[in-house]
Structure formats: C-alpha cells, structure tokens
Amino acid sequence: xxxxxxxxxxxxxxxxxxxxxxxxxxxxxxxxxxxxxxxxxxxxxxxxxxxxxxxxxxxxxxxxxxxxxxxxxxxxxxxxxxxxxxxxxxxxxxxxxxxxxxxxxxxxxxxxxxxxxxxxxxxxxxxxxxxxxxxxxxxxxxxxxxxxxxxxxxxxxxxxxxx
Amino acid sequence: xxxxxxxxxxxxxxxxxxxxxxxxxxxxxxxxxxxxxxxxxxxxxxxxxxxxxxxxxxxxxxxxxxxxxxxxxxxxxxxxxxxxxxxxxxxxxxxxxxxxxxxxxxxxxxxxxxxxxxxxxxxxxxxxxxxxxxxxxxxxxxxxxxxxxxxxxxxxxxxxxxxxxxxxxxxxxxxxxxxxxxxxxxxxxxxxxxxxxxxxxxxxxxxxxxxxxxxxxxxxxxxxxxxxxxxxxxxxxxxxxxxxxxxxxxxxxxxxxxxxxxxxxxxxxxxxxxxxxxxxxxxxxxxxxxxxxxxxxxxxxxxxxxxxxxxxxxxxxxxxxxxxxxxxxxxxxxxxxxxxxxxxxxxxxxxxxxxxxxxxxxxxxxxxxxxxxxxxxxxxxxx
Numbered sequence: 030x031x032x033x034x035x036x037x038x039x040x041x042x043x044x045x046x047x048x049x050x051x052x053x054x055x056x057x058x059x060x061x062x063x064x065x066x067x068x069x070x071x072x073x074x075x076x077x078x079x080x081x082x083x084x085x086x087x088x089x090x091x092x093x094x095x096x097x098x099x100x101x102x103x104x105x106x107x108x109x110x111x112x113x114x115x116x117x118x119x120x121x122x123x124x125x126x127x128x129x130x131x132x133x134x135x136x137x138x139x140x141x142x143x144x145x146x147x148x149x150x151x152x153x154x155x156x157x158x159x160x161x162x163x164x165x166x167x168x169x170x171x172x173x174x175x176x177x178x179x180x181x182x183x184x185x186x187x188x189x190x191x192x
Numbered sequence: 193x194x195x196x197x198x199x200x201x202x203x204x205x206x207x208x209x210x211x212x213x214x215x216x217x218x219x220x221x222x223x224x225x226x227x228x229x230x231x232x233x234x235x236x237x238x239x240x241x242x243x244x245x246x247x248x249x250x251x252x253x254x255x256x257x258x259x260x261x262x263x264x265x266x267x268x269x270x271x272x273x274x275x276x277x278x279x280x281x282x283x284x285x286x287x288x289x290x291x292x293x294x295x296x297x298x299x300x301x302x303x304x305x306x307x308x309x310x311x312x313x314x315x316x317x318x319x320x321x322x323x324x325x326x327x328x329x330x331x332x333x334x335x336x337x338x339x340x341x342x343x344x345x346x347x348x349x350x351x352x353x354x355x356x357x358x359x360x361x362x363x364x365x366x367x368x369x370x371x372x373x374x375x376x377x378x379x380x381x382x383x384x385x386x387x388x389x390x391x392x393x394x395x396x397x398x399x400x401x402x403x404x405x406x407x408x409x410x411x412x413x414x415x416x417x418x419x420x421x422x423x424x425x426x427x428x429x430x431x432x433x434x435x436x437x438x439x440x441x442x443x444x445x446x447x448x449x450x451x452x453x454x455x456x457x458x459x460x461x462x463x464x465x466x467x468x469x470x471x472x473x474x475x476x477x478x479x480x481x482x483x484x485x486x487x488x489x490x491x492x493x494x495x496x497x498x499x500x501x502x503x504x505x506x507x508x509x510x511x512x513x514x515x516x517x518x519x520x521x522x523x524x525x526x527x528x529x530x531x532x533x534x535x536x537x538x539x540x541x542x543x544x545x546x547x548x549x550x551x552x553x554x555x556x557x558x559x560x561x562x563x564x565x566x567x568x569x570x571x572x573x574x575x
Contacts, residue, residue, distance in 0.1 A: 055507075082418050084509060086522045086535035099522065101509045101537075105415055105431065112509065133418030136545045144252070159245040159574060168253055169533075 030076065030109055032057070038077060042070050048116070056099075056112035064115050065125035065151075071102065071111070072130055078106045082131035087141035088114075089171045096122050096147055117147055119170075126152035144169035210238070213556070217246045221324050221560040224570030226544075228559070235555050240548040247574040255534035260286050260360060260501040263534065268354040270536060271572040273316050276309035276345075277514035279358035284439060285510035285521040286360045289503040297491035298362050299441045303483050304375065305345070305357065307476040311382070312341040313515035314469040314476075317567040321466055322393045324564035325402045330393040337385055340378055347371070361497040372484050379477050379484075386473060394470060403466060405457030407550045407562035414460070417546035420539050421517025422468040423566055426452035427460035433513040440512075445482045447475045462565035469567070502529050516540050516567060538572040 030038075036057060040047050046063035059067050071079045079102040088097040100113040115124050126149035128135040138149045139158040146167035149155055157164065163180075166173055175184055211234075216227040225246035231239040251270060255263050267278040280302050287294065294302075319334030342352045349357045349365050357364050393399055409419070411427040424431055432449040434442040450471040452464030503525040511520035517539030524533040543566050551562050 080415055083511065083518065084520050084522055084535065084537035086533070086537075088524065088533055101520070101522070105429070108436070131418065132413075132416045132549075133542055133545065136541065157245075159248040161245070168250070 030107075032111075035077070035111055038074065039067060039070065042074070043067055056114050058114045058116060061115050061117050061122075061124045065127070067113075068125075068127045068130050071113075076107075078104045079109075079111060080131075081105050082127070082133045082137075083110075085134055085137035085141060087145035087147065087169065089145060089169065092172050095119060096145055098124055098141060098147065100127075122147040123150050124148070125150055126155075128152055143167070146170065215559075217243075221563060222570075223320065223563075223568055226568070226570055226573075228563075230556070230559065232556060237551050237554055237556060237559060240551050240559070242544060242547060244544075244570075244574055247570045249575065251536065251575040252534055255531050257530065259529050260503070260531060263531065264359065265354065265356045267536075268356055269571060270538065270575055271514060271516065271519075271540070271569050272353060273569050274309050274313045274515045275353065275355050276305045276357060277313075277512070277519065279355065280306050280440075281510065281512040281514065281519050282521055283358045283360050284512065285508055285523050286501065286503065288510050289506060289508045289523055289525055290360075290498070290501070292361055292496065292498065294361060294496050295491050295493070297488050298493050298496070300483050300487040301363050301367060301493065302358055303440060303442070303445075304480060304487070305348070305363075307480050307483070308341050308344060308375070310476045310515045311473050312338045314473050315341075317469050317515075318389065318393070318466060321564040321567070322399070324560050325399060327393055327396065327399060330389060333385070333389065333392065337382060340381070344371070344375060344378060347374070359497060360501050362493045362495065366493045372487070375480065375484055379480055383474070383477055386470065389470065394467060400456050400463060403456070403462040403561055403565070406462045406558050407554060407565065408458045409460040409465075409546065409550050411460065413546065413549060417549070418542045419517070419546055420542065421513065421515070422465055422472065423517065423543045425450060426464040426468045428452055428454075433511060433518060437511070439510075442479075444486070445479045447478050450475060462561050465565040465567075500529065502527070507533075511537070514539060516569065516572070517543060536572075536575055538575065540566075540568040540570075541573045544568050544573055 043063055043066055046059055046067050048058040048060050071077050081103040083103045084101040086099045088099050095116045096119055097114050097116045102111045117124055124147060126138055128138060136158060138152055139156060142155055143157040143160055144167055165176060211232050213230040213232055215230055216222040217225040227243040229241040230237055251266055254266055264279055267282045268275040271278050315334040315338040319331040322330040346352045347368055349355050409427050411429050414424050414427040428451050430449050430451050435449050450468050452459050452468055456463040505525055505527040507524040509520055509522045511518050519539055520537035522535040523531055526532040547566060551559055
C-alpha cells in the first residue's frame with residue numbers, strides 16, 4: 030500500500046483524525062486527541078497490521094515551532110512501512126501513550142519525555158530514561174540552556190577543542 | 193498476615209516479603225554499567241527494573257553541533273563492538289538523504305568490513321555468554337580469533353576498535369596490498385574453529401542445562417517489544433533486514449537467515465539465542481567469500497566523496513542490520529551543514545526493554561544467563 034492508501038484507510042475509520050497536510054509529505058500527521066484510537070486501528074486493521082514499532086523519536090521544530098513525536102511503523106505481516114507524526118504545543122503538550130499497543134513504545138516514550146518534556150498520558154511509568162532523576166530541563170529542546178551547576182559542580186562552558 | 197492465621201478466601205497464597213536487590217552498575221555480568229533493580233520473592237525474580245543512563249554521553253545533542261562527517265566517530269562510540277556497522281548505516285542514511293550513490297568497489301569494501309565486524313561481535317557475544325554461565329575457557333578461544341579480525345581492521349585503517357572508516361560517499365582508505373589474500377586465509381582458518389566452539393561450549397551438557405528452556409521469548413512478544421536481530425530470530429521469526437529490506441548490495445549474495453528451532457528446549461530460549469549467533473557467523477563467512485571473489489579490483493574509494501555534506505531539507509529513517517539487530521537512524525536536515533536532529537534507534541535498547549518480561553519467575557542465577565543471551569552493549573543503549 031502507498032501513503033495515499035494509508036491516508037484513505039485512516040480517514041475512513043476516523044474522519045477527523047488527520048491533520049491537514051501537504052501532498053508532498055512522506056508521512057501522515059494525526060491530531061493528538063485522536064492518536065490513541067488511530068494507533069489501535071493501525072495495529073489491528075486487516076489491511077494495515079502495523080505490529081512493529083521500529084522507532085519513536087521526539088522532535089523539536091525550533092523555538093517558534095511545535096514539538097512532535099515521530100513514529101516509524103512497520104508491518105511484519107504485510108511488509109509495509111509508515112511514518113506518523115503527532116504535533117503538540119511546546120508548553121504542556123500531551124499525547125496519548127501507545128505503550129499498551131506496542132510495548133516497545135514504553136522506553137522510547139520515556140526517552141522522548143526525558144529529552145523533550147512532552148507528557149504521554151496513560152503511560153504506565155513515565156520517568157526519566159537516560160538522565161538522572163533530578164536533572165532540570167529537557168536538553169534536546171532547541172531553547173535549552175545548559176545549567177551553570179549540577180549538584181554544586183560547575184558545568185564546563187569552555188568548548189575549545191571540541192567545537 | 194502470619195502463616196498461622198487462617199483465612200477463608202486466600203489461604204495458601206501467603207506471599208513472602210518482597211526483597212529488592214541491586215545488581216550493578218559495576219557488575220561483571222552486566223556487560224558495562226547497567227543497574228538492575230531486582231524484585232525477588234526469595235530466590236525467584238518477580239520483576240526487574242533496569243536503570244539506564246550511566247553511559248549517557250549526549251550523542252544526539254552532540255550531533256546537532258557537529259557536521260555530518262564529524263558525527264561518524266561518535267557513532268563508533270555508540271556500539272563499540274560493532275563500530276563498522278554503525279558507520280555503515282549512518283553513512284547510508286546520510287547518502288539516502290543526499291541522494292548520493294557510491295561506487296561498486298566501495299559497496300563491496302563496506303560489506304566485507306561489516307561482515308567481518310559481525311563475526312567479531314558475535315565472537316565477543318558467545319565468548320562472554322560462556323563466561324556468564326561459568327565456562328571460562330571458550331572465552332579465550334573466541335577472543336583469540338576476534339583478535340585476528342581486529343588485526344585485519346588495523347591493517348586496513350589503523351584502528352582496532354573505533355575506526356571512522358566508512359565515510360559518507362566512500363571509505364577512508366582503500367584496501368591494503370594483499371588484503372584479499374589475508375582475509376581469505378583468515379576465513380579458511382576460522383571456519384573449522386566454529387566446530388571447536390561447538391565442541392567446547394555449544395553442545396556441552398552443563399551449558400545446555402544452564403541455557404536450554406531458560407528465559408523463553410515467544411515470537412509475538414518479541415515483535416510487540418520490537419526486538420530485532422538474533423533475539424528476534426531465535427524466537428522463530430525469519431526476519432533479517434539484509435534479506436527482507438535489502439540495502440547496499442546484500443541482494444547479490446546467497447545466504448540463509450538463521451532462526452531458532454528449539455533444539456535444546458523451547459523455541460526462543462537462551463540456548464537458541466546463543467546458537468543463532470554461532471550459525472550466523474557461518475553465514476557471514478559465506479557472504480565474505482562471495483564478496484571477496486566478486487569485488488572489483490579497480491576503482492578509487494574517494495571518487496564520490498562530496499566536497500561538502502549538505503543534504504537538502506527533509507528527513508529520513510534508514511535502518512540496517514547491525515550484529516545486534518535493527519539499527520536505525522532518523523535524520524532531519526534543515527539544509528545546513530549540521531544535522532537538525534539525529535535519533536539513533538539502537539537495537540540493544542529495544543532488546544533490553546523486554547528483559548523484565550522474560551525474566552519473571554526465574555531464579556536469580558538465571559538472570560545472568562538471560563541478560564547475557566540478549567547481548568547488550570551499554571554504549572548503544574545509553575548513547
């Protein structure tokens with residue numbers, strides 16, 4: 030199936046789930062409120078059967094843009110791929126967790142939360158994944174500023190030699 | 193509730209007090225700095241909570257400050273046991289973003305290096321797995337042979353562990369004089385060694401007792417957790433990106449995809465995960481022999497190197513089969529010389545996430561076996 034077929038299949042089952050997108054895009058954009066239902070359809074629909082979540086990445090469009098979560102899905106049965114993007118506001122963005130649909134999403138969502146700070150509602154255990162639990166801020170945000178101190182240790186600002 | 197207290201509704205389900213054990217971050221069988229919080233009921237494990245991040249080096253953040261070429265040495269340091277595979281897949285992802293072709297010879301050199309690396313990585317995996325379950329001798333044998341591969345790498349590019357060898361558009365050095373002869377000599381030497389590992393470890397009764405039927409991973413659970421590589425194939429799923437989503441020139445070679453068959457217990461047990469790796473080394477030898485024979489001798493490996501790596505605006509998710517499974521790079525470009533976003537989907541990260549699922553109900557001593565059979569590299573899970 031092609032991207033246009035996927036678009037048709039999703040809009041057939043969930044009429045208002047797709048965000049308006051350009052035809053040239055290589056992905057489908059889903060509005061956050063509907064993402065939970067759409068994800069279930071993507072996994073269980075006979076023509077879609079996306080049973081394998083290859084990759085989940087957090088994404089920041091820039092200081093003036095929005096945050097996004099990018100899902101790269103794959104179907105082991107029908108051998109097809111699809112990229113889904115869900116965009117959310119920079120402040121207080123919420124996106125439904127899909128950890129109960131694809132268990133693989135569990136750790137990936139924790140990592141995205143760790144790095145970008147968006148909330149995955151319904152996640153069983155949303156804690157930081159890679160950074161220490163008392164870390165302040167979400168470092169992959171484009172407007173992130175490196176803290177002066179971490180637990181009383183001065184953070185090196187001199188970047189000579191590696192930049 | 194005490195034992196003597198009689199209860200009408202839940203008699204016989206008295207639970208002993210739960211004990212929480214800490215394993216790691218410094219522990220010989222965690223293969224790096226992994227901390228496991230193990231919830232146990234006596235000797236039986238009920239749940240495991242892995243704590244990651246002790247080796248987090250901000251790979252993805254660094255990428256946004258470096259040019260595309262400068263990221264390659266960083267990918268080396270992610271999965272430091274399979275640096276060539278990391279280089280290769282990252283370079284291919286950028287090439288796809290730029291729509292860049294590489295020459296025939298470069299493709300062959302890359303495949304040769306990556307398959308040698310796969311053997312080296314699997315040798316490490318099976319050797320240390322033996323070590324984890326108490327067989328110390330096989331480790332010395334696999335390391336002896338891994339050393340020969342590292343010598344070949346050293347001869348080619350000067351480095352033994354972190355190569356920075358596969359560049360965007362080419363490779364850093366052409367193959368040195370006599371490389372084909374040396375590599376063929378190594379393969380001739382190496383193939384019979386696999387039988388020796390089998391005699392020493394694979395079919396050893398004690399080893400089978402420790403690993404057969406332990407930590408069984410059913411196929412549907414493996415797929416749901418997005419497991420990949422030997423971990424997925426051992427569960428009976430015939431899935432190898434080299435064959436099923438062919439990239440580079442893998443469609444030219446004749447090789448089998450090894451799957452677990454439950455020879456020593458159930459499909460998807462620790463022994464299967466181990467044995468899939470052993471058999472995969474044979475397949476890599478097959479690919480290597482074909483590649484060495486077909487490789488064109490003429491050609492400049494720097495011919496297609498771009499003057500400046502500056503992909504057009506856009507994004508790509510590219511994946512390939514590293515020794516540990518599906519290694520993917522999501523790269524977004526905003527048209528500048530530095531990537532806008534790099535996300536590395538590391539196979540060991542996903543494989544480790546199912547660890548708690550398959551460890552439930554096993555004895556504490558089996559945890560070491562199960563963890564060893566997943567073959568994690570912490571540099572890759574933590575990035």
